[in-house]
Amino acid sequence: MATFVLGVCLLFSRPQLTASRPTLSEKNYMFSVSPANEEEIKNESTRHDYKNGTSQYLPHIIIIGVRKGGTRALLEMLSLHSDISAAESEIHFFDSEDQYKRGLSWYLGQMPFSYSHQFTVEKTPAYFTSNIVPERIYNMNSTIRLLLILRDPIERVLSDYTQVFYNHKQKNKTYPPVEDLLLKNGELNTDYKAINRSLYYSFMENWLTYFPLKNIHIVDGDRLIKEPFPEMQKVERFLNLSPQINASNFYFNKTKGFYCLRDGGRDRCLHESKGRAHPQIKPYLLGKLRDYFDEPNKKFFELVGQKFDWL
Ligand SMILES: *[C@@H]1O[C@H](CO)[C@@H](O)[C@H](O)[C@H]1NC(C)=O
Ligand SMILES: *[C@@H]1O[C@H](CO)[C@@H](O)[C@H](O)[C@H]1NC(C)=O
Ligand SMILES: *[C@@H]1O[C@H](CO)[C@@H](O)[C@H](O)[C@H]1NC(C)=O
Numbered sequence: 001m002a003t004f005v006l007g008v009c010l011l012f013s014r015p016q017l018t019a020s021r022p023t024l025s026e027k028n029y030m031f032s033v034s035p036a037n038e039e040e041i042k043n044e045s046t047r048h049d050y051k052n053g054t055s056q057y058l059p060h061i062i063i064i065g066v067r068k069g070g071t072r073a074l075l076e077m078l079s080l081h082s083d084i085s086a087a088e089s090e091i092h093f094f095d096s097e098d099q100y101k102r103g104l105s106w107y108l109g110q111m112p113f114s115y116s117h118q119f120t121v122e123k124t125p126a127y128f129t130s131n132i133v134p135e136r137i138y139n140m141n142s143t144i145r146l147l148l149i150l151r152d153p154i155e156r157v158l159s160d161y162t163q164v165f166y167n168h169k170q171k172n173k174t175y176p177p178v179e180d181l182l183l184k185n186g187e188l189n190t191d192y193k194a195i196n197r198s199l200y201y202s203f204m205e206n207w208l209t210y211f212p213l214k215n216i217h218i219v220d221g222d223r224l225i226k227e228p229f230p231e232m233q234k235v236e237r238f239l240n241l242s243p244q245i246n247a248s249n250f251y252f253n254k255t256k257g258f259y260c261l262r263d264g265g266r267d268r269c270l271h272e273s274k275g276r277a278h279p280q281i282k283p284y285l286l287g288k289l290r291d292y293f294d295e296p297n298k299k300f301f302e303l304v305g306q307k308f309d310w311l
């Protein structure tokens with residue numbers, strides 16, 4: 001009981017507590033607050049005040065997708081900001097029944113250790129295209145801020161294919177050529193999952209029944225790759241972060257053909273699996289894809305009141 005009371009006091013006095021710089025080597029936690037139920041977790045949205053001044057918080061921001069949209073790049077770039085604390089791996093809490101069953105306390109336990117002034121961020125690209133996820137996130141935090149990074153739907157299809165192709169190759173398994181998946185009886189195979197996942201408007205409609213558009217910021221993934229700095233400035237503004245990320249955080253790597261990040265003298269590039277060349281598809285097939293996505297794309301632009309430079 002005494003521990004619990006002390007823990008609660010700590011939660012309220014955290015601003016003073018973190019004012020002094022934490023000692024990184026101190027690994028033991030002082031008090032462990034074990035909320036009795038989910039409701040309390042939601043109210044506190046935090047647990048464990050560690051001696052070094054960090055705690056785990058439920059996410060304040062979630063990068064919801066889209067798969068192959070550039071979510072890893074976005075997360076890495078956002079992490080340049082000192083007020084951001086990001087979960088390293090994809091948690092798949094809201095889209096996986098097995099994980100979701102474990103409850104919010106499990107989810108909280110997956111979060112990174114953050115200081116109280118930081119925003120906690122999680123990214124799981126599969127969230128965007130799952131029908132059940134918006135409601136579940138809403139039930140956790142109806143005012144949460146969401147980041148969605150999209151790229152040209154056709155590019156996304158090809159990138160989706162490329163990833164699965166390489167996953168098979170790694171396991172020494174064969175995977176059909178892209179045409180075999182895109183076409184069925186000479187027509188576009190709209191049952192192909194990669195095509196379905198590029199129908200952004202159908203998923204967006206579902207998200208918008210739970211969240212107002214002003215709480216969802218859409219990052220242009222095609223632009224983020226070509227010119228990361230302006231896109232990241234928009235993200236900072238949306239999240240009300242101090243303008244901290246600057247042009248010198250990015251440098252172009254000619255060998256890679258992509259920007260890499262410079263973080264206080266530390267250079268890092270995205271994993272080599274990112275930015276792989278896509279398969280070339282024949283012009284008539286590209287034409288079919290363009291025809292197919294023309295209408296859904298327009299619907300999407302209308303839905304979000306924003307246009308994108310898609311094929
Ligand atoms: C603070 O302590 C926790 C728990 O031991 C540890 O996981 C985390 O890495 C520490 N954070 C810092 C910044 O040292
Ligand atoms: C959680 O917060 C709400 C509103 O602030 C309050 O009505 C409710 O009693 C709290 N629940 C618990 C378990 O503390
Ligand atoms: C919900 O998200 C908003 C926006 O990030 C944040 O300000 C708020 O603290 C969050 N609420 C909880 C309970 O985590």
Ligand SMILES: *[C@@H]1O[C@H](CO)[C@@H](O)[C@H](O)[C@H]1NC(C)=O
Nearest residue numbers: 168169170171172173174175
């Ligand atoms: C991969 O498959 C090829 C051809 O079937 C075979 O020769 C090779 O030994 C396999 N490699 C591995 C690592 O399984």
Ligand SMILES: *[C@@H]1O[C@H](CO)[C@@H](O)[C@H](O)[C@H]1NC(C)=O
Nearest residue numbers: 129131190191196197199202
């Ligand atoms: C595409 O996905 C949506 C949403 O999951 C689903 O309702 C629809 O039936 C799918 N369309 C096709 C052609 O498979």
Ligand SMILES: *[C@@H]1O[C@H](CO)[C@@H](O)[C@H](O)[C@H]1NC(C)=O
Nearest residue numbers: 244245246247248249263264
């Ligand atoms: C850009 O940000 C870095 C820290 O990430 C800082 O060291 C540098 O002075 C900044 N440059 C400019 C031009 O503001």
Ligand SMILES: *[C@@H]1O[C@H](CO)[C@@H](O)[C@H](O)[C@H]1NC(C)=O
Nearest residue numbers: 253254255256260267269272
């Ligand atoms: C540029 O990219 C290449 C190929 O991925 C890599 O080997 C090299 O270390 C990178 N150089 C810098 C300065 O980032």
